[in-house]
Amino acid sequence: MTYGKLVNGRLVPAPNPLPVRNGEVRDPSGYLYAAVGYKLVVETPAPDTAADPSALTPHWEEWDGQIVRVWL
Numbered sequence: 001m002t003y004g005k006l007v008n009g010r011l012v013p014a015p016n017p018l019p020v021r022n023g024e025v026r027d028p029s030g031y032l033y034a035a036v037g038y039k040l041v042v043e044t045p046a047p048d049t050a051a052d053p054s055a056l057t058p059h060w061e062e063w064d065g066q067i068v069r070v071w072l
Helices: 030-035
Strands: 002-007 010-013 018-020 023-025 039-042 058-063 066-071
Touching (some): 002 066
Antiparallel strands (some): 002 010, 018 023
């Protein structure tokens, strides 16, 4: 699973290892990422129902505590 934060509409991936007070944690759990403000990233495929799929532009939005790729 991928975790990250939205900063000015851009996805910033969570680091691995994750810096913590007394060092770093390699391969942190989703619980630890959430505790420091990172959210689960959900990558969605481009819809195949568009007249011209190459004209679609992806961007990121926060929905229900997750970061979701949305196509416009």
